[in-house]
Amino acid sequence: MNNYLPFTEKTKMADVIHMDFRLIPIIGRFGIDYGFQDKTIADVCEEQGINRCFFLEIINLYHNPNYISEKQNQDFDCDLTIQYMLKTHAYYRNRKIPEIEKIIEEMERKVSGKNRNNITLLKDFFYKYKNELEKHLSYEEPAIFAYAGRLKDALSKNIYEQELIHKIKSNPLEEYPEHSNLKFKLSDLKNLIIRYLPPVLCKASCQRLLIALFHLENDLDNHFKIEEKVLITQIKSLEKKILERYDNR
């Protein structure tokens, strides 16, 4: 299979993982277990009750940074997107961030002399980064996810409160809050280690740290991409639909 072609519903599930093992945690987020035999993506999604379009959109966005989704592929409920986003938030908070913190603390214990200060600096840096990330995550949960929920709710009940209409008209969701600062900081941390950290004795920990940082960066990039390319489009179309219905009452 050509590495640059997007995955389709006919792609064998086993091939997906062979092609890009970084997708393992992503597929895990959907609650999919292994033992695929020769099943295709379509088979597995049907068996497990997963929306096929949504699944394809997520893994393709992750696999190929230049993937351009087509409109008809985005035909799924924004609840799915939000649930997935919440799962990735939990993954960062409960798995990835503690994992990285643990490695840094381990290194801090193992290094001696001058280099201990350097590791402490990296630890402080990551701690600040973690707070900033947490601020971002806990901002978007009410401001974006809950807002999307309100829009959907209004549409399904066909009740449009003045306040909501006012908000859509005066302050629609134009763009997602800035992500670049979070991206730059993570890349700085990697560079401080790769380019400038004097040699440490605990090489194995240091390698694990770098790999974990690359994983986190990859995953966040994908997360931000889904926000920017999928969720925003969905929320905008909800806003538009509400205004149309409101005007045509």
Added chain:
Amino acid sequence: MIIDEENKIKVIIASKQLLYRLGIKTIINVIGVDPKLYETDSFNATQNCMNTIPDIDFLILSEDIIEHDRENLLMELRVICPKCKLMLINNNSLRYTSCINCDFCSIDIHSSKEMIETFQFFFFELNSKKEDETSLLSDRETEILKAIAQGYSNKEIADNLSISINTVITHRKNITDKLNIKTIPGLTVYAIMHNIIRFNDVKSL
């Protein structure tokens, strides 16, 4: 070489053998280096010395004190003082590095002339190279990096150095490009790691 007692280069001579240490001292004297000298006769003593005296410039190590587990012991010394230059001596060769982390360059010694030349090379030639390697940034850029790390704004830096804001911005861009570090906290960590500012001078990352 520099005369000021404070700024004298710091050299450790580490060997079990008194005669080795005396011989090395003589050679250093002959080639006209006037360092602050520290002598040690075991691995532990060398390690302690490097831990208590910061920024040792040269370490001349006879292999008799690292007979067992040589690579690991050397690695431990590297960690304490990564910028220190190292010379390893055994019965028939001299090996030295331009910094403690670089690969060794090995010299077989056949005459006292070769011996002295090697020492001269070790102390003088590579000195200039070492400076090139550590100063990725120009003096002006280092000055500006220091101000950024201390939390000054572009405007404040421009006023303090009597240059235009645009010049400050250009310098900042060059610093970021050279170091591959974009954010202020990242630059601050770099500055502390490279002794451009002290940890205590930083309000927060």
